[in-house]
Amino acid sequence: MIHLVGPVVLAAALAGIGIYGLLARRNAVLVLIGAELLLNAVNVLLVTASALPAGGLAALLQPPTDTTLGADPLLPGQVMTIFVITIAAAEIGVALAIVLLLFRARATSDLTAVRELGEASATYTETPGAGEWPERVTT
Amino acid sequence: MSGQEILFGALAVLAVASGLIAVTGTRVVHCALWLVVSLGSLAGVYLVLGAEVVALVQLLVYVGAVVVLVLFALMLTRAPISPSRRLDAPPAQRIAAAVVGVAVAGVVGGALMIAVGDTAIQVDAGRGAPRPIATAIFGGWVLPFEILSVLLLAALIAALAVTRDRTPR
Numbered sequence: 371m372i373h374l375v376g377p378v379v380l381a382a383a384l385a386g387i388g389i390y391g392l393l394a395r396r397n398a399v400l401v402l403i404g405a406e407l408l409l410n411a412v413n414v415l416l417v418t419a420s421a422l423p424a425g426g427l428a429a430l431l432q433p434p435t436d437t438t439l440g441a442d443p444l445l446p447g448q449v450m451t452i453f454v455i456t457i458a459a460a461e462i463g464v465a466l467a468i469v470l471l472l473f474r475a476r477a478t479s480d481l482t483a484v485r486e487l488g489e490a491s492a493t494y495t496e497t498p499g500a501g502e503w504p505e506r507v508t509t
Numbered sequence: 510m511s512g513q514e515i516l517f518g519a520l521a522v523l524a525v526a527s528g529l530i531a532v533t534g535t536r537v538v539h540c541a542l543w544l545v546v547s548l549g550s551l552a553g554v555y556l557v558l559g560a561e562v563v564a565l566v567q568l569l570v571y572v573g574a575v576v577v578l579v580l581f582a583l584m585l586t587r588a589p590i591s592p593s594r595r596l597d598a599p600p601a602q603r604i605a606a607a608v609v610g611v612a613v614a615g616v617v618g619g620a621l622m623i624a625v626g627d628t629a630i631q632v633d634a635g636r637g638a639p640r641p642i643a644t645a646i647f648g649g650w651v652l653p654f655e656i657l658s659v660l661l662l663a664a665l666i667a668a669l670a671v672t673r674d675r676t677p678r
Binding site for chain 1: 511513514517518521524525528529531532537540541544547548551554555557558559560562563566567570571574575578579581582583585586587588595596597598602603605606607609610611612613614615617618621622625626628629630631632633636637642645646649650653654657660661663664665667668669671672
C-alpha cells in the first residue's frame with residue numbers, strides 16, 4: 371500500500387521547482403531544465419493516477435457493482451506518460467536548436483541580453499546562420 | 510509505513526533535492542548532471558508505482574537523450590565551466606520567482622491533497638508490464654501514437670531547418 375500523499379507532494383514540489391527554474395534563470399539552457407522538471411511533475415501525477423483501481427477514486431471509497439468498466443480503464447495514465455515524454459523530447463530538440471541560433475546571432479545565451487527582436491536590435495543580421503561561430507562574450 | 514513507502518520517500522527526497530540543486534547551482538555542467546540524478550530517481554519512483562515500461566522509457570529518453578542534448582547545447586554555446594553568477598537573474602527577480610514557485614507548489618499540492626490526500630492505493634506490479642502497455646498503445650491509442658511519430662519527424666526537420674548554415678555559396 372502506498373499513501374497518495376507522497377506522489378502528490380512530490381509532484382507539487384517538482385512543479386514549484388520547475389517554475390522557479392523557469393523564472394529565476396537567465397541562461398537559456400538552464401531555463402529549459404526548469405521546463406523539464408515541470409513536465410516531470412505532470413508525469414508523476416499521470417503515473418500515480420494509473421495506479422488507481424478501475425473506476426478511479428470513486429472505486430476506492432465504494433467498489434463498483436457495475437463491472438462493465440473493464441478490467442483496467444486507468445492504464446492510459448501510463449500510455450499518456452510515454453506520450454508526454456515523447457513530446458518533451460521533441461520540444462527540447464526544437465528549443466535547443468533555437469538557443470543555438472540565438473547564440474550564433476547574438477553571441478550569447480543570456481536571455482536578459484536579448485531585449486529587442488529583429489531589426490530593432492543592435493546586433494541584428496539578415497542571415498543569422500552566416501558568418502563565423504562567435505566566441506563567448508566574456509562577462 | 511510499508512517498505513514501498515520508505516523506498517518511495519527516499520527516491521522522492523532525492524529527486525526533489527537534486528532538482529533544487531539543478532535550478533539553483535552556479536556551474537552549468539553540474540546543473541545538467543544533477544538533472545540526471547533527479548530524472549533517474551524519478552524513474553525509480555515510477556518503478557515503485559508499478560510502471561516498469563514508463564521507468565525504462567524515462568531512463569532511455571530523458572537520462573539518455575535529453576540530458577545529452579542539453580550537455581551538447583551547453584558545449585556549443587560556450588557555457589562557462591567555472592562557477593558563474595551570471596546564470597541567475599538579479600536577486601529581486603529570484604525572490605519573486607521563489608515566491609511564485611512556492612505558491613504554485615502550495616496550490617497544486619493543496620488542491621490535490623484535498624482531493625486524494627487521505628487515500629492509499631495498492632500497487633499492482635503487473636499493470637505496467639510491457640504486454641498490457643503494448644496492448645493499450647497499439648490498440649485504442651494507435652492514432653495518437655502515429656500522430657506523435659509525425660510530430661517527432663516535424664520537430665527533427667524543424668531543428669534542422671532552424672540551425673541550417675545559411676552562408677551563401
